[in-house]
Amino acid sequence: MNQPVKHIVFDIGKVLIHYDPHLGFADIIPDDEERRWFLENICTHDWNLEQDRGRTWEEAEALLIGMHPERADHIRAFRKNWHRMVPHAYEASVAILERLVADGHDVTMLTNFASDTLREAQLRFPFLTISRGVTVSGDIGLLKPDIAIYEHHAKAFDLEPAATLFIDDSAANVEGARAAGWQAVQFTSAEQLKADLRQAGIEI
Structure with a gap:
């Protein structure tokens, strides 16, 4: 049985914004x-x-x-x-993010992103700044799915790994989070994410 979720961590690319x-x-x-x-x-x-x-x-x-x-x-x-x-956001995913933050959940972000393009994205998509904070791979020289980046993020934001739920479109990154002791789900759609959150005891 998984621990109750206290912390929710979002990936950005292909979860909240499109990239091609x-x-x-x-x-x-x-x-x-x-x-x-x-x-x-x-x-x-x-x-x-x-x-x-x-x-x-x-x-x-x-x-x-x-x-x-x-x-x-x-x-x-x-x-x-x-x-x-990065032409547009995934509005249904963004709505979930915004609802989680509005409801008082502890939300952060963990992304493989160059430092400068992440800041450019934050200016274009203001919802990328509404969480408690973000770990950017380009800032710290670590990449998902290296376990070290999950450990860095948990330490930086004082997260309890076993009570942390990670959302990422990449199966490898999901497995990296699990190897670091986190709970994790692979993002495929906003509807599936709602179901995964519900399964974790979080209603949207």
Whole structure:
């Protein structure tokens, strides 16, 4: 039997706001196959993840431009057009977040995000500032699903791990939270999240 939930921790990308790197290149590389190749072979997920770990965009761009000088403009376009990659919030998820905060639940956020783009997102989406606080991977040099980032977050916000419920779209990140002693659910939809919260004894 799980302990009663005292703390709720939200991931951000693909839980509260949409993210799709293809959207940043739709007009720059209009051919679907070429754009897919570029994002799978040059500005890759693993390359971008290092910015979430704290590498600067200048360092990241210089690395790739050194390897692919003919693609310099496209490489620089990743950061330049980042705002296009996060076009909207998931309103139903945001409503759950806002209700939890309004009802007095202890809500924080834990995200793999570059420091600068997270602050940009907070300006565009003010609901990202209504929780008690956020741990940003790019600020501390740790990434989910490393157990250390969950331990850091719990210590920073004085959370009781076994009484903490984590919400993330990534199965690997959910398992990382469980390995750190947290309760965790994988986000697939707002309706499923409501059901998961209800299962944890929290009515929305």
